[in-house]
Amino acid sequence: MIMENKVYEEILRLRELLSYHSRKYYIEDSPEISDAEYDKLFYALVALEEAHPEYYDANSPTVRVGGKASEKFEKITHTVPLKSLTDVFSYEELEKWLSKLEAEYGSLTYSVECKIDGLSAALHYENGALVYGATRGDGTVGENVTPNIRTIRSIPLTVPYQGTLEVRGEIYMPREAFEALNAEREKNEETLFANPRNAAAGSLRQLDSKVTASRKLDIFVFNLQVCDREFSSHSETFAFMKEQGFHVIPFQTVCRSYQEIIEVIETIGKRRPTLPFDIDGVVIKADDLAKRLEIGEATNTPKWAVAYKFPPEQKETLLRDIAIQVGRTGVLTPIAELEPVRIAGSLVSRATLHNIDFIREKDIRIGDTVVIQKAGDIIPEIVEAKKEKRQTELPEFYMPTVCPSCGENVYRDEEAAVRCTNAACPAQLMQNLVHFASKDAMDIAGLGPAVLKLLKDNGIIKTVSDIYRIVPEELVDLDRMGKKSAENLVKAIAVSKDRGLARLLYALGIRQIGSVAAESLAAHYHDIEDFFTVTVEDLVKIDDIGLITAENVVHYFSHESTRRIIDELKALGVKTTAEQEVKVGSRFEGMTFVLTGTLPTMTRSEAEALIKKYGGKTSSSVSKKTSVVLAGEEAGSKLTKARDLGVRVIDEAEFLAMLQ
Ligand SMILES: [Zn+2]
Known part of the structure; x- marks a missing residue:
């Protein structure tokens, strides 16, 4: 027994030591030991805890590496709602808000803080230990993401304060971590995160907290939501939260006048491009807590605070060329190829030009000097072309008449989009395959996006009809696919041949043909051959089929590639006629x-x-x-x-x- 107690003592000693050093490292930014030494202590603790599961503690520093996957997140009703803020976009608006407030409540002091571009979360502590962490959700009800929260190293798992304590903070991904993550994803051909906020949100809502642990999330705490202790001002709670070991929001300053507030905003604005994290504004809050109660709150926003949003940074650069990108839905998008320019912290060399109407409206031409900014400080956009800077006459830009991916004719749809509707266009293949095999379409069990990607990347599938040419031998050599699952997949594919006309029409992914429209079509025409000769006038007579839908159907079946795919599917034994109307009873007649x-x-x-x-x-x-x-x-x-x-x-x- 004495031995056992020694083990427990050692575990406790290591836990305390690691907590101390991680606080030095993550919160105070002044490590006392090297990373290697830290790791040594860390793994010594892991080994002891694994050998002695009876001493498990959810708040051990080792728990931060993440645990096993959870099914889904349970809902948590916030003790105090996580409200949002009213935005102001100019100094004039800010001054108006301020003078109105002071006219009613007298002169006030303000807490001015930067507004981190991340996602809000609440951390709840009881008896000095973290009980749960929850996302903001809709402000009233959030999701319990405690295992993921625990992996964020700057969140203290234990705090000195022994009463009830809840803080609100902004979870974010540091820019450096974001760039490394996207570089890694690019290497693995995974979709990139649009910005650090999306990356943080995606990382926090992982079912497997090991993934979250790998994402290097961080937090800045900015509000004391619940505490049994009394405070008179917001800035006083900041000092308290710091004492409890929280990473509080940087640049928090107490101001006494509009002028002082503007000075802080200007200072933060100047620092903004070089900060290691994204901010999208500055928050101005009444500091006196008694005054806050007096001022009160609206349904979704407090009346005692506003968020000043920074105007987007703008730069001029040269439009070198306009490229055409074919999206997964067949839309051709013009993309501006720019002389690279650094804006709001990142290098921009491409920006969307949306569609030809956008280009005409702004009269943008290749060779122009253009003004760009980041919309919401994330997606670069073209504000205008500097026509006065044109040295020579520049030609107007026209969209191509054929798809750059497959060479088929494109058409302009009822919106401003130019589309390729070729059923065999390689740019659209992946999306078409996923849709084709999906549950409401041909419902092929085991043929999800991951397997389809594998088959496509290995050249096994080049068109939708290739699905029905797969033989088990081709599959067994692929990663992740055993003999049994290869056989099951081929069986599932064979079964799907008999889904019938309605499912097939839907599966083909004709624009605007959902399950309901596909069923109406199949109920009227019992054979897919009919659609090769049908007219728009015929189709609009059917319930659920409008003019645009009818045009899409006729257009789709006018393609040579459609003819080819249908012939192939037929030859491979896929049923292209309608199921017999099997009405087995009439008890729901008229209902x-x-x-x-x-x-x-x-x-x-x-x-x-x-x-x-x-x-x-x-x-x-x-x-x-x-x-x-x-x-x-x-x-x-x-x-x-x-x-x-x-x-x-x-x-x-x-x-x-x-x-x-
Ligand atoms: Zn195409």
């Missing part, structure tokens, strides 16, 4: 059902199929004409509306009972 929420055992399309089989109809919105609302879990506004209108609401069990 309209609306489905909402998630049913416990059935999918929505299964329930819809049953309703139709028994002669009923489904609709997507609740009205007085609705006969029954079939509601599952997390049913939203439709359920409320049904109750308001007195429409009968049933659950899945009652629905099944109706079929008995």
